[in-house]
Amino acid sequence: STQVEERTFQAEARQLLELMIHSVYSNKDTFLRELISNASDALDKARIEAFRDKDLQIDTSDLHIEIAPDPDKRTLTVRDNGIGMSRDEVVELIGTLAKSGTGELRRALAEAKDAEAPADLIGQFGIGFYSTFMVADNVTMVTRRAGEDTATRWESQGTGTYTIETIDTAPQGTEITLHLKPEDSDDHLFDYTKEWKIREIVKRYSDFISWPIRMEIERTTDDETTIETVTLNSMKALWARPKDEVSADEYNEFYKHVSHAWDEPLETIAMRAEGTFEYQALLFIPSQAPFDLFTREHTRGVQLYVKRVFIMDNCEELMPQYLRFVKGVVDAQDLSLNVSREILQQDRQIKRIQKRLVKKVLGAIKDLDADKYRTFWSQFGRVLKEGLLSDTENRETLLEIASFASTRASSDESSEEEVTTLKAYVDRMGEKQDAIYYMTGETRELIENSPHMEAFRAKGVEVLVLTDPVDEMWVDAVGEYDGKPLKSIAKGDVDLEDEPSDDDKSKQEERDKEFADVLDWLKTTLGDEIKDARLSSRLTTSPACLVGDTFDMTPTLEKLYRASGQ
Ligand code: ADP
Numbered sequence: 001s002t003q004v005e006e007r008t009f010q011a012e013a014r015q016l017l018e019l020m021i022h023s024v025y026s027n028k029d030t031f032l033r034e035l036i037s038n039a040s041d042a043l044d045k046a047r048i049e050a051f052r053d054k055d056l057q058i059d060t061s062d063l064h065i066e067i068a069p070d071p072d073k074r075t076l077t078v079r080d081n082g083i084g085m086s087r088d089e090v091v092e093l094i095g096t097l098a099k100s101g102t103g104e105l106r107r108a109l110a111e112a113k114d115a116e117a118p119a120d121l122i123g124q125f126g127i128g129f130y131s132t133f134m135v136a137d138n139v140t141m142v143t144r145r146a147g148e149d150t151a152t153r154w155e156s157q158g159t160g161t162y163t164i165e166t167i168d169t170a171p172q173g174t175e176i177t178l179h180l181k182p183e184d185s186d187d188h189l190f191d192y193t194k195e196w197k198i199r200e201i202v203k204r205y206s207d208f209i210s211w212p213i214r215m216e217i218e219r220t221t222d223d224e225t226t227i228e229t230v231t232l233n234s235m236k237a238l239w240a241r242p243k244d245e246v247s248a249d250e251y252n253e254f255y256k257h258v259s260h261a262w263d264e265p266l267e268t269i270a271m272r273a274e275g276t277f278e279y280q281a282l283l284f285i286p287s288q289a290p291f292d293l294f295t296r297e298h299t300r301g302v303q304l305y306v307k308r309v310f311i312m313d314n315c316e317e318l319m320p321q322y323l324r325f326v327k328g329v330v331d332a333q334d335l336s337l338n339v340s341r342e343i344l345q346q347d348r349q350i351k352r353i354q355k356r357l358v359k360k361v362l363g364a365i366k367d368l369d370a371d372k373y374r375t376f377w378s379q380f381g382r383v384l385k386e387g388l389l390s391d392t393e394n395r396e397t398l399l400e401i402a403s404f405a406s407t408r409a410s411s412d413e414s415s416e417e418e419v420t421t422l423k424a425y426v427d428r429m430g431e432k433q434d435a436i437y438y439m440t441g442e443t444r445e446l447i448e449n450s451p452h453m454e455a456f457r458a459k460g461v462e463v464l465v466l467t468d469p470v471d472e473m474w475v476d477a478v479g480e481y482d483g484k485p486l487k488s489i490a491k492g493d494v495d496l497e498d499e500p501s502d503d504d505k506s507k508q509e510e511r512d513k514e515f516a517d518v519l520d521w522l523k524t525t526l527g528d529e530i531k532d533a534r535l536s537s538r539l540t541t542s543p544a545c546l547v548g549d550t551f552d553m554t555p556t557l558e559k560l561y562r563a564s565g566q
């Protein structure tokens with residue numbers, strides 16, 4: 001073996017560990033769920049790698065997870081014979097927060113430095129392996145990547161540094177040993193070396209794991225001691241069981257496993273299709289957007305299984321980009337086990353499944369009650385609106401689901417912003433109003449203080465307040481709703497006046513004459529800076545404002561294009 005090297009955790013990782021060690025997170029038991037979840041992933045990967053690369057000679061004869069408590073040493077060991085990690089992977093995956101969204105996490109950690117809101121933060125970020133430091137004051141890991149000769153030993157007390165060394169050999173897979181904190185052992189409720197405790201946690205959080213979770217149990221009768229190996233989980237695939245036989249808790253725990261998240265699902269969708277192309281799907285709409293929803297590396301989505309066998313994470317062919325927040329599993333009966341991304345992209349059946357899943361998810365969103373809908377929209381509305389642009393087939397449904405801020409109800413800091421659907425807007429429209437008015441901009445404040453808004457405010461005409469970058473795109477693509485054109489109040493011919501009478505017309509001509517000189521002067525002075533100078537009825541207090549042509553880009557869109565280098 002080589003010498004022991006000491007290394008420092010990456011800064012964000014250190015901060016997270018700090019949170020874990022002093023965690024007030026009430027549910028410490030979840031550390032075991034996380035270890036089992038990782039072991040299960042590692043076994044899935046081993047099977048799929050063995051299938052793809054026979055040269056690796058991965059041993060898949062008895063893939064399983066083992067839990068071994070030692071009450072005397074006060075340790076708990078979780079072992080798997082899965083894919084394991086190389087030395088580089090240990091540094092990359094354990095020493096570093098290998099997730100995207102660490103920038104956001106850094107900001108959130110800075111805000112939560114008084115450790116007031118860690119539970120919430122844990123919920124959003126998902127802590128995974130580091131949760132072991134809620135219960136352990138020392139963690140050792142020995143791991144060997146399948147197909148490699150040497151192994152890696154890693155050890156840490158979770159306080160800023162870890163040690164790493166290359167060792168000659170170890171069984172394929174990963175063994176993690178926790179030395180339990182003394183304060184928990186006094187309380188028998190948190191004694192993780194007790195058989196009943198381990199059984200309880202596995203049953204509650206990991207029953208559906210599709211690999212056997214084993215434990216050796218010693219039984220002493222009178223003068224005989226026997227050791228029996230028991231399997232603690234039922235291994236029943238949740239998606240294959242009838243809905244009414246599965247409890248909400250079971251669904252929730254499964255959600256946490258597939259999504260690597262710590263929040264509760266907002267909605268669970270279980271469906272099955274029988275006939276020529278058989279599949280089962282178990283999908284979840286989360287209640288909290290993950291940190292990395294808007295970064296390109298966002299990878300967790302819908303998993304593809306074939307006949308109960310895990311095939312791939314984040315199967316993009318099953319869920320369009322704008323529904324990337326949907327998590328879960330699709331188990332198809334009629335695909336080949338060696339199906340690849342390339343094959344999936346061509347597959348007509350997969351396209352058909354995707355269509356049905358999308359309809360089902362949109363239907364579920366439509367049916368959310370008011371409370372859940374508000375949560376949903378605040379977390380994922382921005383993503384869903386991307387669909388208004390990309391999914392023309394479901395545009396109608398998306399327009400029904402979507403909601404927007406408007407001038408009807410002003411936002412005040414204490415309460416959440418009141419939003420409106422397009423339908424509700426149209427229902428409120430005055431008799432003479434024939435368009436849906438909106439304005440785009442970077443913030444609500446900028447929009448509300450815009451001179452374009454004056455006439456609308458004066459006349460009490462509601463205007464949609466659109467502040468997301470994607471708003472610029474979909475309003476143009478969509479064009480109208482319910483036969484009413486979507487009109488930007490910052491562009492061209494927005495006419496709030498009633499039909500002019502003859503009297504009005506002559507007054508208008510008089511005014512035109514009166515201001516002709518001023519307009520001419522404006523035009524010559526500003527030259528190429530503007531296209532035209534016109535008299536307007538849209539202003540009530542500001543003397544002048546800049547207006548885009550109907551087919552011009554709005555200022556925000558101009559900025560967007562400029563920012564993207566066009
Ligand atoms: P997550 O599971 O959400 O990715 P974790 O903190 O739980 O986050 O784990 C970090 C990474 O470490 C995993 O993605 C995986 O690559 C690796 N890892 C953890 N445990 C194991 C294991 N038992 N076998 C192989 N790799 C593991």
Ligand code: MG
Nearest residue numbers: 037038128129
């Ligand atoms: Mg994990």
